[in-house]
Amino acid sequence: MRLLLAVLFTLMAAPSIAEEQKLTAKDVVSLAINEAIRPGFAQYAVETTALQQGVAELCDAPSEVNLDAARDAFKSAVTAWSRVELYRLGPLMTENRYDKVLFWPDRKGIALRQVQGVLADADLDATDPTKLGGKSVAMQGLGALEFLLFGTDAEQLTTAAGAFRCHYSRAIATLQADTAATLSAEWNDPAGISKRLLEPSESDPDYRSFREVAEALTGLLAHGTEAIRDQRLLPFLGRDGAAPKPKSALFWRSGMTVPSINANFEGLRALLEKSRIAEATTAENLWVSNSATFEFGNAERAGKVVTEPVEQALQDPKQKKALDYLVIVTQSLDTILGENLAAALGLSVGFSSLDGD
Amino acid sequence: MWQRRAFLRAAGAGFAAALLPHRAEALERAELVFASSIQKREGGFAAALVSERGRVISTIALPERGHDITFSPTGQGVVFARQPGTFAVIFDPSGASQPQTLTSVEGRHFFGHGAFSPDGKLLYATENDFDNARGVIGIYDVAGGYARIGEFDTFGTGPHEMLLMPDGETFVVANGGIETHPDYGRTELNLETMDPSIAFIGRRSGGLIGQMRLDSGLHQLSIRHMAFDHQSRVWFGCQFRGPSADRPQLVGYATRDGEIRLIELPEATLGNLRNYVGSVAASADGGLIGVSSPEGNTILAIDPDTATVVASLGLENGCGIAPDSVGLLASSGEGALSGLAGSPAPLTTFELNFDNHLRLLKAV
Numbered sequence: 001m002r003l004l005l006a007v008l009f010t011l012m013a014a015p016s017i018a019e020e021q022k023l024t025a026k027d028v029v030s031l032a033i034n035e036a037i038r039p040g041f042a043q044y045a046v047e048t049t050a051l052q053q054g055v056a057e058l059c060d061a062p063s064e065v066n067l068d069a070a071r072d073a074f075k076s077a078v079t080a081w082s083r084v085e086l087y088r089l090g091p092l093m094t095e096n097r098y099d100k101v102l103f104w105p106d107r108k109g110i111a112l113r114q115v116q117g118v119l120a121d122a123d124l125d126a127t128d129p130t131k132l133g134g135k136s137v138a139m140q141g142l143g144a145l146e147f148l149l150f151g152t153d154a155e156q157l158t159t160a161a162g163a164f165r166c167h168y169s170r171a172i173a174t175l176q177a178d179t180a181a182t183l184s185a186e187w188n189d190p191a192g193i194s195k196r197l198l199e200p201s202e203s204d205p206d207y208r209s210f211r212e213v214a215e216a217l218t219g220l221l222a223h224g225t226e227a228i229r230d231q232r233l234l235p236f237l238g239r240d241g242a243a244p245k246p247k248s249a250l251f252w253r254s255g256m257t258v259p260s261i262n263a264n265f266e267g268l269r270a271l272l273e274k275s276r277i278a279e280a281t282t283a284e285n286l287w288v289s290n291s292a293t294f295e296f297g298n299a300e301r302a303g304k305v306v307t308e309p310v311e312q313a314l315q316d317p318k319q320k321k322a323l324d325y326l327v328i329v330t331q332s333l334d335t336i337l338g339e340n341l342a343a344a345l346g347l348s349v350g351f352s353s354l355d356g357d
Numbered sequence: 358m359w360q361r362r363a364f365l366r367a368a369g370a371g372f373a374a375a376l377l378p379h380r381a382e383a384l385e386r387a388e389l390v391f392a393s394s395i396q397k398r399e400g401g402f403a404a405a406l407v408s409e410r411g412r413v414i415s416t417i418a419l420p421e422r423g424h425d426i427t428f429s430p431t432g433q434g435v436v437f438a439r440q441p442g443t444f445a446v447i448f449d450p451s452g453a454s455q456p457q458t459l460t461s462v463e464g465r466h467f468f469g470h471g472a473f474s475p476d477g478k479l480l481y482a483t484e485n486d487f488d489n490a491r492g493v494i495g496i497y498d499v500a501g502g503y504a505r506i507g508e509f510d511t512f513g514t515g516p517h518e519m520l521l522m523p524d525g526e527t528f529v530v531a532n533g534g535i536e537t538h539p540d541y542g543r544t545e546l547n548l549e550t551m552d553p554s555i556a557f558i559g560r561r562s563g564g565l566i567g568q569m570r571l572d573s574g575l576h577q578l579s580i581r582h583m584a585f586d587h588q589s590r591v592w593f594g595c596q597f598r599g600p601s602a603d604r605p606q607l608v609g610y611a612t613r614d615g616e617i618r619l620i621e622l623p624e625a626t627l628g629n630l631r632n633y634v635g636s637v638a639a640s641a642d643g644g645l646i647g648v649s650s651p652e653g654n655t656i657l658a659i660d661p662d663t664a665t666v667v668a669s670l671g672l673e674n675g676c677g678i679a680p681d682s683v684g685l686l687a688s689s690g691e692g693a694l695s696g697l698a699g700s701p702a703p704l705t706t707f708e709l710n711f712d713n714h715l716r717l718l719k720a721v
Contacts, residue, residue: 093712096601099549105541139550203600205628230542237541357424357439357471357517357581357635357713 004175009313020323024208026198028277032217033187033194035274038069040084040267046182047073047080048173049339055173059166064158065319070169071254074149077176078142078256082238082263084183086145086224087271089216090193091186101179103138104250105231111138115147129174143250145172150253161281222338226270229330232261239325244320246311255309262303268333270295278341287341299329312323362425383449389681390414391703393688394423394436394452394712398423404436405452409686409694411705417448417456424469425518425714429477429499437482439712441466441539445482447503450718459503464488465495466539470518473499474560475525481560483516483530484508490536490547492516494528494558496525509563512556515546517581527566527613528558531593533579548598553580555593555611571609571618578605582636586610586661587643594634594648607634608648608659620664622657629655637714638678640685645698647685651713656687668698669678677715 036170054073058066081101085092093097114136125131132140148154148169156162157169166248186192197216200207207213236249236257249257270314278289305322306313313319379527388408393575395405395416403416404423407478417436423446426441430621432451438444438527443466448456460483461467480497492511497503511519512687513532520529534553536546553576557566577599583591590610597605609619622630630651645667646659656669670687679689684700687693688711696702 082691096549105544105546106540107541205604212429227544234542235540323708 002224021169022281023276025214028275028280029197029213029217032271032275032277033197034268037084037087038184038187040080040087040270041187044077044080044084045177045180045184046305047077050172050175051077052170052177055170057168058157059084059163059170062157062162062166063240067154067157070151070157074145075144075254075256078146078251078254079261079263081142081180083267083270084259086227086264086267087220088223088307089220090196091183096154097179097183098143101141102178103141105145105235106138106143110136110196111141112147113141114139115144119165122164127171129171129178132168132171133175140175142174142176145169145176146174146251146254146256148343163283198269214277217271218277218337218341221268221332224264225330225333225337226242228261228264228268228298229327232257232264233323233327233330236314237327244314246314249302249310252310258303258306258313258323262300265303269293272296272337272347291340292333292336295329295332299333302329389642389686390428391679391686391688391694392428392434392436392628392716392718393677394419394426394439394447396422396710396712398708398710403435404446404448405705405709406417407694407707409681409696409702409705411694412621413707415450415452415708417446417597419446420444420458421521423712424467425471427471428716428719429473430475431477432661433499434718435471435473435480437467437471440468440489441485441537441543443467444458445471457503459497461495462505465493465508466696468492468517471500471530472519472521472621475521479666481519481521481528483511483519485515485537487538487610490538492530492532494519494530494563498612509558510565511558512565512568514552514577515552517579518583520583520585520591521560522557522591522613524544527558528556528560529583529591529611530556530558531583532556532577533581533596535598539583550579551576551598553578553632555583555617557579557593557613565613567613569611569615571617572618573604575619578607582634584639585643586639587645588661589613590661590677592639592646592648592659592661594637596634598633601632603622604628606633607632609644610636610661620659622666626657626666626669629653630657633674636678637683638681638714638715640698641682642681645685647657647687647698649676649678649687651676651690656685656697658685670695670697676713677711679715679717681717686715 050071054070058070157166196207197213200209200213202208236245238244251257251260302322302325306319366484372500388410392406395403402419402422406414412439413527421442422439423436426434426436428434434448434450436446443461445459465484468483473480479523480500482495484493486493486496492513494509495505496507498506511530511532515533515535517531517533532554534551546615552606552668554568578595579599580593580595583593590612592610595607604627606619630650633650633652635649635651646661649656654673655670656670656675657666660667672687672689674690675687679686680699686696686700686702692707692709695704
């Protein structure tokens with residue numbers, strides 16, 4: 001979208017501000033990569049390695065304790081993933097990686113059907129990471145693993161009776177760790193995506209100038225709040241007064257629905273604040289940056305109100321209200337990040353190309 | 358074409374009296390008038406009639422973001438909600454009557470485009486039967502207060518623009534192939550299994566006359582917008598949903614006889630479209646086809662006979678295209694309106710943001 005490019009454009013076109021703050025367009029991109037994106041993917045790689053180990057230990061020694069540990073590792077991996085999953089450019093968007101990590105939205109419940117099919121057939125291919133990696137993306141992601149660890153009959157994992165289920169889980173966890181390691185490595189590669197973003201060139205199909213890099217980065221923010229609302233909150237809260245559908249929530253089985261959403265907000269906030277992109281505004285427009293911080297704070301507080309798994313939370317008026325409020329926060333952030341930020345930077349708001357039609 | 362005198366006469370005395378001074382003046386000065394959905398700078402959405410010289414003649418408030426506008430042969434305008442919107446607002450460009458709001462029926466939403474029958478008695482709109490991921494054409498009876506009286510299949514998923522062919526009997530529908538469901542907003546749910554097509558459909562029967570697809574390797578090339586050239590060939594523009602580093606051709610044409618092909622734009626030109634064509638429009642005589650990319654800030658004018666680019670315009674966030682008497686005009690999300698390919702219209706800037714489509718308001 002245009003506003004992003006607007007940001008960098010202003011950084012370059014308003015030397016007085018940029019000089020004061022010693023920020024260049026390249027600085028903003030560099031901060032985004034070094035302070036938000038790379039640490040995020042590094043943490044995600046660490047947590048998925050722990051998940052892989054946790055599931056392997058469960059398979060080696062099935063027990064309630066080890067199942068609990070594997071479940072905790074799953075939750076930590078989900079949180080780390082949710083912090084970076086809205087950084088949807090570069091490595092995450094090639095080779096179907098996003099879909100392989102998380103097949104979502106899954107309106108027709110394809111993942112559940114496929115996982116149940118694998119369990120019913122005891123398909124040994126599903127226990128081999130290489131073979132599993134070549135199968136449907138829906139049966140090798142976090143959604144599939146959640147069902148195996150938390151869904152119907154997951155208690156089998158505490159005994160030898162759950163060996164096949166555990167080995168399938170281990171294969172998924174291995175693929176997740178591999179993907180996370182690859183993503184982190186590619187972001188850290190000085191000759192890879194970071195070079196493309198830091199040194200845009202005419203020969204690059206995606207990033208020919210800092211304007212286009214800035215477009216991409218700012219687009220992550222505006223599209224991120226939209227994704228939280230449209231793909232995470234509204235599918236289970238129900239649109240336009242429709243009845244809530246807790247089982248349409250992502251990660252409802254593990255109780256990670258709202259923690260994941262909270263981490264989504266954290267990831268966007270980190271990108272906005274660590275990159276200091278909003279500081280490239282005039283003094284009278286600093287409210288825009290403040291507004292964004294204020295709304296991210298509201299999201300954080302509302303998120304903390306929701307303490308129970310989503311099915312119970314929807315029954316509690318206080319928690320339901322907090323969830324509804326999160327929708328409103330995403331709408332405010334749409335305006336702040338998608339419109340006000342660009343306006344504050346002295347440029348008109350890009351509109352036609354916000355997203356496809 | 359544009360006959361301002363006829364417009365004023367048709368509108369009648371009541372209309373003239375109701376004109377804002379600048380509105381009357383705009384018409385008096387023989388300016389062309391264009392219609393577009395807009396976003397207001399102060400916030401909020403509307404449909405606007407603007408003159409080529411930079412005047413906002415009138416606006417019609419909309420509850421949410423609008424998309425395309427179509428006009429009936431008798432002069433009524435309809436602005437459709439942007440997908441997944443559920444409203445369409447019928448308005449009289451002269452301002453003589455109050456706008457009327459239509460709501461899509463349960464289980465359907467609008468896709469932002471539509472067309473009238475040649476006699477203006479029926480309105481058709483592309484709609485989403487979202488629970489079945491099936492495209493439909495909703496049929497509305499104008500005299501019956503725009504009551505929805507039926508629907509046709511579009512023989513595809515995610516229909517976007519629909520046009521009535523010059524024969525007055527055949528619809529051509531761009532089935533973009535992308536599944537969406539309002540439970541998930543605008544999220545695209547089937548990028549791996551997209552099946553875009555162009556469908557020719559009988560206006561009276563709803564029967565499928567012909568359907569064309571690009572090569573199977575291009576299944577992620579969403580066919581979205583169309584216009585007719587002077588041979589009644591259907592020129593179309595696509596949006597690519599595959600890997601961003603890929604650069605498939607995006608512009609082509611199809612005929613009712615079953616021909617479909619993508620033209621070969623030069624690599625640099627294609628690169629400037631950034632895998633995203635936002636609108637397609639023809640010049641008044643059909644001798645030029647305009648395509649736009651707001652992603653690539655580029656407007657191209659293509660000679661349909663040679664399939665070559667004959668003019669281009671760099672326009673930040675440029676998307677809407679409409680003809681004047683000689684060339685094309687393009688509008689932008691930054692409020693710019695500018696002529697190209699022979700149009701004498703100078704660059705004009707409005708204090709509003711134009712949405713994706715621009716339409717020339719014809720006199721009746």
